[in-house]
Amino acid sequence: MIPFGLLSGFMDSKEIRITELGENGFRFRLAEECPEPERFLICFYDMKKAGYRKVEIRKFEMNAVARTSAAEEWCVQDQENGKKENRVSFFREYSVRVEQKDYMEEVQRLAGQYNRYIRLKLEGDDGELAKALTGYPAELDEVHCESLEEQKKLWFGENSSAIKRTPEADQSVEGLFWDRETEFALELNNTSLYEEYLRQPLKDFLASYWQKNYLTHSWLAGRTPERFYIGNQFCHNLFPTEEQLFSIMDKMRSEGLEITLAFSYIREFMLPSVGKLLEKVDNWCCIHGMNVEIVVNDWAVAEMLHGKTSHLCPVFGTLLNKRKKDPRMKYKSGDISLFQQNSLNAEFYRDFLAEEFHIHRYEWESCGYPQEFPPGKNSLHLPFYQTNTSQYCPLYALCTTGDRGTQQLAEHCPKFCEKYALLYPEHLHMMGRYNSLFGVDKTLLESPEMWKKIKGIKPDRIVVNL
Template sequence: MKQKKEREKEISQWPWISMLPFGILAGYWGKREVRITAISEYGFQTRLATPATAEQKNAPWELAFYDQKTAAYQRILLRDATFLKEKEEDFDVVYTFATEQDDYRNAVQRLALQYGQYIRWKMEDDDAALAEEMTGYPAEQDAFHLESLEEQKKVWFSGITKETFVALQNSAAGSGQPIELALELDRPEWYEAYLSMESAVFFDAYFRKNQIPDPPLFHPDRLYIGNAFCPHLAPTEEELFALMDKACRESFSITLMFPFLLEENLSETQQQLQRLTEWCERKNKTVELVVNDWGTAHLAAHFPVFSICLGILLNKRKKDPRMAYKLGDRTLFEKNSVHAAFYRKYLKAEFQIERYEWESCGNTGTGKFPEGKNSMHLPFYQTNTSQYCPLYAACTKGSRSAQMPVRECPRFCEKQAFLYPEHLRMMGRYNSLFGMNLTVLQDPETIGKMYGLRGIDRIVVNLL
């Protein structure tokens, strides 16, 4: 009894660090992955919901310590982990172990130092300063903002020349297959302009409106009509069929963009698909549908006149303008589920999906696109989309966090946008955030180097 009390007193005097985040310290007790609830230079504690068996108590220990400098884990096998104490509490059982290994002690000291620094930076600085300390993020550049979206576009698109898209298309054609060029019309301003102008005049006006005074030579093969992210920016039914009729007369192929499906729009979407089917049958044409919701995909799969494409919101990837500052191995970001053959087989069998929509966000520069038909959207890429529009919340409530469902949309996004530090090359438009990859516009040969011979057969341009 005396020895037990002395041991408990000794344990209580150890300099414990309690409840470290699971992500920076993981424990493996035999075959179990367990939470380390407290740690010191002399030992550590874990807990289980039920008492450990004798076999579990004698199982080997391995701890994984996260190192901020290398953005990797150091795994340490504890050869001398000694069971000291078992204590039943209200909801679990706490186990205490001791170790005298030098590599364990060094890892604990390093973890305590780095975690202490993180807490200090988190409490004393803002997020940019924290990122600067941890990853080298250039926090001082966050102070530089342009005054308007128009000014930003002047800077962003200053490298676009008359030959840009011709060079882009030719460069991407390195695979030997024809590369289709498309333009995306994603909001009422473009629907109305296209309907009121000859196509050549419209394309010229499109670039001038996007702050490009000397528009490039641009002759797309296809028009994308609709908005992939916001249901309030879709064309009215009258506009939609007028746009399709005009595109058909002018020999443009047609792709229709569908956003996520709201429950209240289910019946309307079913009726719209039926009327689109009737249009296709009258015109003897097949129309592509880009779906961004599994409900829409399920509905559209019942109509054989549609060719269905996997939209950006379903073709999920890690995307962020700050990705370049991430530590560690980023090659895992280059692929997603669509690269798996069994998943593509499922998409075709279940939804008749054979084309996949991608964005030029820099994460696939060294990888190949999957087999099948692949479209590349540029120069913008979506990073976040909210069903409850943050721009509407900022304009009506004064805070983007005060979001709520939008039933009657006044379309603040026609004149308003969220601006960000210039070096991030991103903006908030509609109900989404977008980053931008300028490289493919400033140096068109880049797309051939990055994506040529890798399965891209269509380039979709949208300057937002």
């Protein structure tokens, strides 16, 4: 049985499941009896071209296969034991004989490619398999940096290809981004940033922030943020304490900054505390006459915000705004334009979010390929983008047991992520932070001209997430 992703078929307009394949024909299975169709369309996946080859079949010989199903065999055994039960067939199987040259050639090609894949899978490791199939540079997997600091310096430092701040560059960036009154925001997404922000005046905090991330020379450092995100979209243990949260919000209000609170997924035991916290935030907004955005990454939070949206504005978070993201995608062949859209490009879905949850803003990540942003308010996070998140933290497992596979819920998190991170081969441009894996996309850092390649509605907010 060839995997369904490699071989699919249609009988007239009805999709069928092919169970056996040969050069002279195939078998397929249906839930009920059917009349003979006019044609078959068989789709063979070509691993080299990363696409399907279609073969239309109009001349064929089709017969029902006389076969006893597993359910029928059990009924037969019951009858032999003296029990009388009716036989019930839960599927019909048909055999199709084909004498078509292009069909035979596609069967031979698919069988050869699939056999090669199985052999490579058995004989080598994942790197060797990827190298043979896609040209992935497996030999570079041995090149690592010694620390996260070294890695970030290599990515963003003055010797990198990030755009340096010069009068010409500032003018170019000004023309591309800020002339549209694009809002600029920073994320405070871990405990050390919360504490540092509370200790320092805004100007000193920003100077330290850019310096620690080796981006003092970058065009990003040329503008003061109008908004801050407080909280972490991916780890529930990195949200600030209640005391920290309101201290940060009070300080931001005094500095004239807009506020967005970022919530992650919500585990069952967190529901009461998160509900009470949202009530307190809503009360704070009423007292101070401010509106606060709430990034929603769990439908439970969206439900909690019902009746509170006069001051608390729901935002569609990254974990709910799903799309294909992986730093290894550049090694894959095929049509990358198929990744440019996702569910938010469907008008009926945006209407549903607006009507049911009052959601009008969507959080996106710059993830290495052009995206088509839908109508509405769009926030673009850069340069890091999330690829994987686990509620059972792999970094916690590695630090406590030495094995990242023995993951469990960190109920009393010691914040290992303040000191440690998982490093990957340098050429992949990725790292493991707290409970997630992140890739880094430097396209907008290195070439603001890439902004012009963004399709659809341009984002009206840039969010830096270093």
